[in-house]
Amino acid sequence: MNGSAAYVEGAVDYTTKIPNNVNLAEDGRVLKALEQWHPGYIDWWMSMGPEGFQASEVYLRTAVSIDPKGWAKFGHVKMPEYRWGVLLAPQEEGRLVNFGAHKGEKAWQEVPGEYRAMLRRLLVIQGDTEPASVEQQRHLGKTAPSLYDMRNLFQVNVEEGRHLWAMVYLLQKYFGKDGREEAEGLLERRSGDVDKPRMLGAFNEATPDWLSFYMFTFFTDRDGKMQLESLAQSGFDPLSRTCRFMLTEEAHHMFVGETGVGRVIERTCEAMKAAGIEDPFDIARIRALGVIDLPTLQKKANLHFSLSLDLFGSEVSTNAANFFNSGLKGRFMETKIDDDHRLTSAVYPVLKFIDGEIRMVDEPALTALNMRLRDDYVKDCQGGVNRWNKLIEKAGVRFALSLPSVAFNRHIGEFAGVEASPDGKLLTAAQWAKMRDQWLPSSGDGEFIASLMTPCWERGEYARWVSPPKVGVDNKPGDFDYVRIHAG
Numbered sequence: 278m279n280g281s282a283a284y285v286e287g288a289v290d291y292t293t294k295i296p297n298n299v300n301l302a303e304d305g306r307v308l309k310a311l312e313q314w315h316p317g318y319i320d321w322w323m324s325m326g327p328e329g330f331q332a333s334e335v336y337l338r339t340a341v342s343i344d345p346k347g348w349a350k351f352g353h354v355k356m357p358e359y360r361w362g363v364l365l366a367p368q369e370e371g372r373l374v375n376f377g378a379h380k381g382e383k384a385w386q387e388v389p390g391e392y393r394a395m396l397r398r399l400l401v402i403q404g405d406t407e408p409a410s411v412e413q414q415r416h417l418g419k420t421a422p423s424l425y426d427m428r429n430l431f432q433v434n435v436e437e438g439r440h441l442w443a444m445v446y447l448l449q450k451y452f453g454k455d456g457r458e459e460a461e462g463l464l465e466r467r468s469g470d471v472d473k474p475r476m477l478g479a480f481n482e483a484t485p486d487w488l489s490f491y492m493f494t495f496f497t498d499r500d501g502k503m504q505l506e507s508l509a510q511s512g513f514d515p516l517s518r519t520c521r522f523m524l525t526e527e528a529h530h531m532f533v534g535e536t537g538v539g540r541v542i543e544r545t546c547e548a549m550k551a552a553g554i555e556d557p558f559d560i561a562r563i564r565a566l567g568v569i570d571l572p573t574l575q576k577k578a579n580l581h582f583s584l585s586l587d588l589f590g591s592e593v594s595t596n597a598a599n600f601f602n603s604g605l606k607g608r609f610m611e612t613k614i615d616d617d618h619r620l621t622s623a624v625y626p627v628l629k630f631i632d633g634e635i636r637m638v639d640e641p642a643l644t645a646l647n648m649r650l651r652d653d654y655v656k657d658c659q660g661g662v663n664r665w666n667k668l669i670e671k672a673g674v675r676f677a678l679s680l681p682s683v684a685f686n687r688h689i690g691e692f693a694g695v696e697a698s699p700d701g702k703l704l705t706a707a708q709w710a711k712m713r714d715q716w717l718p719s720s721g722d723g724e725f726i727a728s729l730m731t732p733c734w735e736r737g738e739y740a741r742w743v744s745p746p747k748v749g750v751d752n753k754p755g756d757f758d759y760v761r762i763h764a765g
C-alpha cells in the first residue's frame with residue numbers, strides 16, 4: 278500500500294502511521310494518542326490474533342477510499358503489517374438529528390455534555406465485541422478447510438481489528454482521559470477470561486470449529502449489522518459516519534457465514550445423494566461419509582441464534598429508551614419509518630412471559646426498542662435460512678432448517694429464567710435436561726465435527742465436508758494462493 282491514492286476524492290491518507298480520512302496529520306493530539314495506543318494494539322494482535330500465521334502473506338483487501346464503488350485494494354500482506362486505519366463515511370451536508378427529543382436539531386459534531394457517559398458506554402460495548410471475536414477465532418487458521426476459507430477468516434479478523442480502531446478513534450478524539458482509559462481497557466479484557474471477560478455474553482463463548490465460525494458470522498456478525506445500523510442513525514455525527522463505513526465491511530462477514538453454511542449444506546446433500554441415502558436423520562451413515570448431517574447443522578444454528586438474540590438486551594429496557602430519546606441510537610432504517618420518530622405515545626407488541634405463559638402484550642414503544650430491533654434481526658436471519666432451504670430443496674433432500682422460538686435457550690431478558698423447546702413450548706427443568714442434546718450440540722456432536730477439522734491447505738483443494746465456493750475472492754481462479762503460509 279502506498280500514498281498514491283491520496284489525491285482521489287474521499288481517499289485515505291497513508292502518509293501518517295495510521296491511515297485515515299479524518300485529517301489526523303493536522304490533529305496532533307489525537308494522532309499522538311493513537312500512536313501511543315498502537316504498540317499495545319500490535320502486542321494484543323500478536324498474542325491474541327490468528328495463531329501461527331503472523332508471518333504468512335494473506336491476500337487481503339485494504340480500504341483505500343470511502344467511495345462505496347472502489348474502496349478496496351487487494352494484495353498479499355502479512356497481517357501484523359496490515360494498515361489498520363480510521364475511516365469515516367463522508368459528512369452529509371445539513372444532516373439533522375432524526376429521532377428522539379432532539380429531532381430536527383442539527384446533528385452534533387461534538388458530544389453533548391449531558392449524554393457523555395451514555396455515549397461512552399455504547400462505544401465501549403461496541404468496541405469490546407470487535408477484538409473479542411478475533412480472540413474467539415484465533416485457533417481456526419490451523420484447521421482451515423481451504424486457503425480460500427483461511428483467507429476469509431483472516432480478512433474478517435483484520436476488519437474486526439479495524440472496527441476496534443474505529444471505536445478507539447472516537448474514544449480518543451471525543452472523550453479525553455476517560456476515552457484513553459477505555460481504549461486501554463479494550464486491550465485488556467479477554468474473551469472467556471474468568472477475571473477480565475469481554476462485556477457481552479456471546480463474546481465469551483468458544484468458536485471451536487469452522488461450522489461455528491460460519492454460524493457466528495451469519496448470526497452474530499448480523500447482530501453487529503443491526504446494532505451498527507442503529508448507531509449509524511445517531512445524532513452524534515462522527516459515530517454515524519463511522520458506523521456507515523463499518524457496515525460496508527460487515528456485508529462481507531455475513532457473506533462468509535451464509536455461503537459457508539450453504540457450502541456445507543451442498544456438500545452434505547451431494548454426498549447423501551451419491552451414497553443413496555434419502556433419510557436426513559440417518560445420521561450414522563451420513564457421518565460415515567465424512568460430511569455433517571443436516572440435523573447437526575440445525576443444532577448449531579439453534580445455539581448461535583439463541584446466543585445472538587441475547588445480544589439485543591432485555592425486550593423492555595429503559596436503557597434503550599434513553600439511547601433513543603437522547604438521539605444517540607435509532608431504529609433499523611429509522612429515516613424510512615413513517616411515524617413521529619419520537620415515540621412518546623406509541624406502543625409496540627412484545628413477547629413476554631406472564632403467569633406461566635408466553636404472551637404478546639403492548640408495551641410503550643420507547644422501552645420496547647430492543648424487542649423491535651430483535652424482530653428486524655429475526656426477519657433478516659429468516660431470509661438467509663430460506664436461502665439455505667432452497668439449496669436443500671434443489672438437492673432433492675427432504676429437510677428444512679428453521680429458526681427456534683425466541684424463548685429457546687435464552688439467558689437475557691423475558692425468557693432467561695424459563696426452559697422452552699425450539700417450537701416455543703414451556704418445559705420443566707427435567708424435560709429440558711432430557712431433550713437438551715436433541716436441540717443443542719452435544720459433546721458427541723462436537724467430537725464428530727472436531728474429527729473433520731483437519732487442515733486442507735493445497736491450492737484449489739477443499740476439505741471433504743464443504744463444497745468449493747462458486748467464485749473466488751476478487752475473481753481469482755480456484756487454485757489461487759490466497760495464503761502463502763510461512764511458519765510464525
Ligand code: BYC
Pocket residue numbers: 399402403406407410437476477478479497498499500501502504505587588589590591592593594595596597606647689
Ligand atoms: N451480555 O437494558 P438491558 C458486533 C447488560 S455485535 C451481558 O437489558 P440494553 C460484532 C447491559 O449492558 C454488536 N450483559 O439492555 C459481531 C446492562 O448493563 P448495565 C455490538 C448484557 O442496555 C461479531 C444490563 O444488562 N454492539 O458488533 O438496552 C463480530 C441491562 O441491559 C447483555 C452493540 O451491542 C448481554 N448479552 O441493551 C464482531 C451496540 N445484554 O448498563 C463484532 C451497543 C445486556 O445495567 N450496545 N446486558 O451495567 C447496546 O446498544 C446495548 O448495550 C445492548 C444492551 C443492546 C447490548
Ligand code: FE
Pocket residue numbers: 407436437440501
Ligand atoms: Fe465488527
Ligand code: FE
Pocket residue numbers: 437498501527530
Ligand atoms: Fe463483523
